[in-house]
Amino acid sequence: MISPIRIAIAGHGNLGRGVEAALTRNADMQLAGIYTRRPPAQLQPLTAGTPVHAMDDLPGHADRIDVLILCGGSKEDLPRQGPALAALFNTVDSFDTHARIPDYFAAVDAPARANRKTALISAGWDPGMFSIQRVMGEALLPEGATYTFWGKGLSQGHSDAVRRVPGVAGGVQYTVPVPQAVEQVRSGSRPQLTTRQKHTRECFVVLAEGADADAVRQAIVTMPHYFDEYDTTVTFITAEELRREHGAMPHGGFVIRSGHTSAGNSQVIEYGLQLGSNPEFTASVLVAYARAVHRLHQQGQYGAKTVFDVAPGLLSPKSADQLRAELL
């Protein structure tokens, strides 16, 4: 009997709670503790008896933890926590600001290498599973084009943007792929698609008392970067409807690689996700990669890593023999 991998969670928002839930489904791992910036006594762990500590206790607990899963946000938390904690722990995170990944990788790599730790960054579904499909699609079909569609799903960033508009009391935004664009891509025709042709944006908004609906709608659909390049619809709903019908966090999307292997032969690879809960799926990905990080560390592979560096077999609790016999 191999002793379980001791996992700790840093940060207990939606993602941290998802990691807690995912760990109950992985018998080879054990939740060693949850670390929070709130007063630890205020936090309700999913399983009674789970140790809860202050984030500041982390440095003293290095010998209790095999892999630390960082569940903070990419904007405020990870740029600071990632490099600092990679000096002390093997880590996994879901850093998802695509444009800053090279800098973040470098910032995590140096302390991890210097301290012989393994730190896997940017796991999740995009970046993460979708990224793997983009790399493999290109490698398998060098002559071709890759398309990423997101949704239908709730976008946190765009929902926040809607809620910042004066006159908005509450609201959510769904990103929706345009069905005709998807069908065109699936057919193998390799269209050139503009931003507007690929996705629409659907907002469900609760008006503040006395707010002018037309002014709010106009402010949303013309908002630069967020909405001006898209066809956006705004539907006004009640606070009760918002609570009842828009409380879940579904998401998903697909990556399609369309290519040719000879003049007459078109080949299409499609990877799709339909996620009932975006944070719970992301959490499940982090947990599987925590297993891989533990193994990479045992093999002496130190420094920052990404999903591109992880062989599929390292994600599974099964042995290589078992995988070949059962799943190849």
Added chain:
Amino acid sequence: MISPIRIAIAGHGNLGRGVEAALTRNADMQLAGIYTRRPPAQLQPLTAGTPVHAMDDLPGHADRIDVLILCGGSKEDLPRQGPALAALFNTVDSFDTHARIPDYFAAVDAPARANRKTALISAGWDPGMFSIQRVMGEALLPEGATYTFWGKGLSQGHSDAVRRVPGVAGGVQYTVPVPQAVEQVRSGSRPQLTTRQKHTRECFVVLAEGADADAVRQAIVTMPHYFDEYDTTVTFITAEELRREHGAMPHGGFVIRSGHTSAGNSQVIEYGLQLGSNPEFTASVLVAYARAVHRLHQQGQYGAKTVFDVAPGLLSPKSADQLRAELL
């Protein structure tokens, strides 16, 4: 400028010709030669000037070849060629007899290790891309079920079986997933499905002169192992129709992992392939894995490997920096 990876092809059937075509789309590789059991002068390479040699010349050419792609069949060729050639070359093959993979792995592993070679077995789409999805689906969603559907596509083994029936002058067999079963699985409901509920089999048959149609149909649909567990339709066509409408080798299918991350949240991962040419796609997979084998060998990773042992980044001609910046 890094010198190109020198690839050789052993066997020049549909798969070998597909590898030849795929190599023209990968600028970092070079076709060093084609090895055949036919008289070399009879073989027409795709690109004029490609060296063609007798299979028996292979042992003397070890210093000209970085990776040898074995394009023989799993029944007769690979069980003999795979172990023998892995003692002399880094190899990639598409051994696809699922039940015999553990034995074949062992038979290739020993000579490869003894001679410090790297030999990747069972690449392609199933085994291969589908196997990766089965492993990752299970690892990401431990509570769930995996479904593999094949088709719509031309099955070589079942077409051969049809053609062996007395009274059959020619014919092909298509494996077709049952749409209702697929929809049920996509919905996240995790049904238990029998063999009959998952796929149907469609045969297009040219009768031999004087053959009895009903007797032929009966012989096909009751054939043990091949057809008796399926709903099979037999359509009689002319030799001209067979040539005109059934000459391509399309295939494909999908792997669906359906699971839950908490009681209320269902998550569905789907990976699908629509292949205009089955052998050309398999060939493209072999070529991408040849690149990975070359790199694993340079890293000193000797012995037999499978797709489970290969990190996605190793398949791409791009550097790790470039992949992180462009595709993560």
